[in-house]
Amino acid sequence: MAKLSQATRLAGPVDVATYGEYRIPDTPGPLLRFTGRITADGDFTARPFRYHVYGGWFCPWSHRVAITRALAGLEDIVTMSFVDGERDGRGWAFRDQYGPDPVNGFTLLREVYEATEEGFDGHVCVPALWDRATARLVSNDSRGIGIDLATRFGHLAAPAVRTYPEHLREGIEQLDGWLGPAVNHGVGAAVRPGPARDALLEAFEQLDGRLSRSRYLLGEELTEADVRLWVTLVRYDVGPNAGRTVNPGLHVYPHLWSYARDLYTIPAFRDTTDFATFSRPGALLPDWSAPADR
Template sequence: MTTTHAPVYASPADVAAFGPYGPGRTDRPGPLYPFQGRITADGSGGHPAEPGRYHLYAAYVCPWAQRAAIVRDLAGLKDVVSLSYVDDERDARGWAFRERRGPDPVNGFALLAEAYDATEPGYPGHISVPVLWDRRTNRIVSNNYPDIPVDLGTRFAEWADSGVDLYPEDLREEIEALDEEIARDLAHGVHGVARAATQEEYERRRGEVLAALDRLDARLADRRYLFGDRLTESDVQLWVVLVRYDLLHNPLAGIGERPLTDYPNLWPYARDLYRLPAFRETTDFAALRLTTRPAYRGDGPVRIAVEPREADWDEPHGRAAPTGQGR
């Protein structure tokens, strides 16, 4: 006899009652992402690649979580690694499960903090997504966001359903170098502009982001993807920043007067990737819109005013499709 339990949901996010997320969690000494287990094909380290064993907790609002979700789908792992989403809003309790995004299908938790406490009782630190959960040991494998997409993209080839090779051996060193550049200058860069406390820091940091956008726009002038005709993890990392730029990052931080839609190569490139189900189906534009100003935005600088920009992501991109890729 199968017993069906009612879904468990957290109460609505309430900053007035619980306080904002961050203080006491993200400002503690020690690593911000302390769970750093790795999936391996041979099981060394205790986490062998197996179908049905692992679950990915993600959030539509988080670019790092979306990056992992996209890699999972591109790698052909929808039936190998399960996926669920936390709610878009959080208070001091951290990420939670609410009706908007559905319940926790694995553990029935109301708060993602329960997964952290199950792994380390009394866990005091940052409650982040993505989280890779091991159903067999009932513990977190990793919340270290740079590692999770790598493991999803490389460790499950035996069970992948005709997935794309996002880490081809001959490009791995170049992919790692470009990933580091994108993370430094864009993924972390946009947040650095938002957090800038002085006018000098603000101008320097936004100049670095704008220079990176110009550099990557030029790189894409004569190629479909960052490494030519082959879609790689670097494209995923860049795209999750681009899809948030006009709705979130630029209006929040005041980075530049030029929207993504004015970049002659980045904008068609971003729309080209959006045509792929892995990118489209993991995107909810409602979750990406700037609704309130987060507490971390620095108040010192005088920022340029940028309005959120709604764009037509379904507009034809006009880029050539190499044989066997991107369709």
């Protein structure tokens, strides 16, 4: 069989006129249909080079996974590639900017899902964790993927940071129960006056007070809680608040802003961030390189 060229393995340009806009399908069941987990003795076990993450530079949920992967020391153990930042009705695709699918040679991310579930009719999203051994999608749940990368590969790689230590797991999930709705999921609705904006700004106030007393959300240890929050903070002033319609900017919370810049000094955070992929046109980028003084 002839080997396909890179050009052959790339999708064509975005074509909304032909394929329409992408819409999340109105199908029954959960939005995230694949929730497999990496375990010690189940179908999916931690082995070197077995797994691949399909991500998107623009996506905060993919960003979480990329940061955790780097902090866990897995960049040479679990591979990762990125879809193009634009899509039409076919969903996310592999194009020239970030290159072809290095695992399967698919041109559309949808093919990853269809290879796992014939006739797949659900939401095609990133991040998506692929298993080379069984040639199927394990999970498209960023929370589960992040936890598994943080906890299951310690025998294969030396982590820079253990972001989901057992003694802090309850605290991490308690924070997620608050910050998930108020900040990570609520920030988009906060562009309009109303309860979502009130909840977001109240959360920022509380976080500012909390971070005046500790370096990270749960004390002196960097955890998944910080990763989950940070991907929203880094997008705030160039995304939902680009027009400064929600508030004057993250800088009005000095401890929260200093904390966010402190995390940006860490390579796992800085090197997985491409502001151009998620900044609105004309957005003013704050000085993320200013000394954090933490």
